[in-house]
Amino acid sequence: MTGSVVLAVDLGGSAMKGAVIGENGEVIASETRATPRLQLIDALVELLEALRRAAGDRGYRVVAAGVVTPGIVDEDTGVVLYASNLHWRDVPLRGLLAERMPFPVAIGHDVRAAGLAEQLLGAARGSDDFVLVTIGTGVAAALITAGHTITGAAGAAGEFGHIPVVPGGEVCACGQIGCLEVYASAAGVTRRYAALGGAARSSREIVSRLGSDPLADAVWADATRVLAQGLAIMTLLLDPAVVVLGGGFSQAGSALLTPVTAGLAAGLAWREAPEVRLSHLGGNAGRTGAAILAFRAAGRGAVVDGWPPAD
Amino acid sequence: MTGSVVLAVDLGGSAMKGAVIGENGEVIASETRATPRLQLIDALVELLEALRRAAGDRGYRVVAAGVVTPGIVDEDTGVVLYASNLHWRDVPLRGLLAERMPFPVAIGHDVRAAGLAEQLLGAARGSDDFVLVTIGTGVAAALITAGHTITGAAGAAGEFGHIPVVPGGEVCACGQIGCLEVYASAAGVTRRYAALGGAARSSREIVSRLGSDPLADAVWADATRVLAQGLAIMTLLLDPAVVVLGGGFSQAGSALLTPVTAGLAAGLAWREAPEVRLSHLGGNAGRTGAAILAFRAAGRGAVVDGWPPAD
Structure with a gap:
């Protein structure tokens, strides 16, 4: 089995919800971990690495990752300007992750990404x-x-x-x-x-x-x-x-x-x-939005057109 | 003397503020009339005709008109869907004016047009x-x-x-x-x-x-x-x-x-x-916005780049 997948993480104040999402929107693997107060970047990288291994073990190739966070996020630069729940200020998240990952990384705002997912696949x-x-x-x-x-x-x-x-x-x-x-x-x-x-x-x-x-x-x-x-x-x-x-x-x-x-x-x-x-997407909306951003970062945004709506 | 000008009207519930505006943003003539309760379209056309004569008397050629109104306005179709102050509902204003005027007519929302004017020339x-x-x-x-x-x-x-x-x-x-x-x-x-x-x-x-x-x-x-x-x-x-x-x-x-x-x-x-x-533009913001919309309707929107800011 082979195919392209993305890693998607909804990084919240209490939990990091991660998944491996395939070209048809299918959830190939998922893992949720508690958000640590300290060494959060390391913990996030560990989760991404675990998801990447889960994808590789199943014969998939990871083409991008998408991470969404709360707070004030500049999607263009990939910098989290402020996130009180994460105790972050001016964290260049995309840069920090990109230097450890051999594929594009998209950074988004959790609620805006959830809105994107509801617009493309959900209640809107x-x-x-x-x-x-x-x-x-x-x-x-x-x-x-x-x-x-x-x-x-x-x-x-x-x-x-x-x-x-x-x-x-x-x-x-x-x-x-x-x-x-x-x-x-x-x-x-x-x-x-x-x-x-x-x-x-x-x-x-x-x-x-x-x-x-x-x-x-x-x-x-x-x-x-x-x-x-x-x-x-x-x-x-x-x-x-x-x-x-x-x-x-x-x-x-x-x-x-x-x-x-x-x-x-x-x-x-x-x-x-x-x-x-x-x-319609409930608690998965942010993670689904992160996957959409990741496929876009990989230049594969059109795959989402074929995803089944969540009704 | 010769040159291209537009007619601009800010149609409010109590007054119709009209002006002839030149390519450099100069006010060539202006006239304000009370807004009648009845036969408002006729009164608006009369004001536009008077402004057009004022322009012609000074040797200018009118290339477009812009009219802005309160209420719910569809700028694309030129229809005023609802304007309580004018007692209007579903008035196809652009169509009604265009059939009486030999130049393009732009219809806008008064406050949005004022915002455009403040953005290009004023406090924003x-x-x-x-x-x-x-x-x-x-x-x-x-x-x-x-x-x-x-x-x-x-x-x-x-x-x-x-x-x-x-x-x-x-x-x-x-x-x-x-x-x-x-x-x-x-x-x-x-x-x-x-x-x-x-x-x-x-x-x-x-x-x-x-x-x-x-x-x-x-x-x-x-x-x-x-x-x-x-x-x-x-x-x-x-x-x-x-x-x-x-x-x-x-x-x-x-x-x-x-x-x-x-x-x-x-x-x-x-x-x-x-x-x-x-x-910065005060009570003239709506009328100035109407003039900008008119120059755009005439395909001459770039003239506004040369207008002096209102400070």
């Missing part, structure tokens, strides 16, 4: 004007307008979780007041539930108590109301045709989609709301 | 990532990212005045609650000053009383605080390098710029604020 398929909001521990967004992903003057666009939506509201871990993710994130919901006297290990557990636990209902109502307010702001500024909700929070399914859709429509008095959809 | 000169916020009776924004103006899926992007920033706040004329322009617009400031028992004919009169009238101070403090909050949201989402404040409100000068700049910086805990500047 065929749309040139959409936003992907990923809601996990924190909240971020990929903003796509007229087919272009907005990166901003300093690569810092899409910080949807930190837009101030509640004047005089609760303090965010970031130091600002009334940020969206204080109310509408896994961390925010869990913290606010605890502050009201509830005990839950995760936002998923809180969701499972909806309808039978008034504290859970109250915290969830705040979360979906604030998220709907944020989406109304996004709609009025950017006029997307579709909003995709991703990240772990979106596993709440209709418990999330129904109130957010209703709240968004109610908040817009004179224009239609964009369609709100749940992510 | 040289920037590919900026926002122009025009604050008059209402508030709107032109959003430019990586050199592209964001229009949105339905041409409705940039409705900065109607983003909901004060949950449970005051009702907007648009029917939504807590819109930015309820607090931070000429109409909003004047209405809120009156509601507190003050009497003023305009927001300019209120600004003139700052420091000596506690009611004026209170209303203005709310306006600048809400505007700073809105700009923080814009910054976190779009990461512009520059924010330009335009429209009649910007004539308040440092009374506006100083508190908004301070409020924006204070609202951003972990990233730098973009530079906030006052518009």
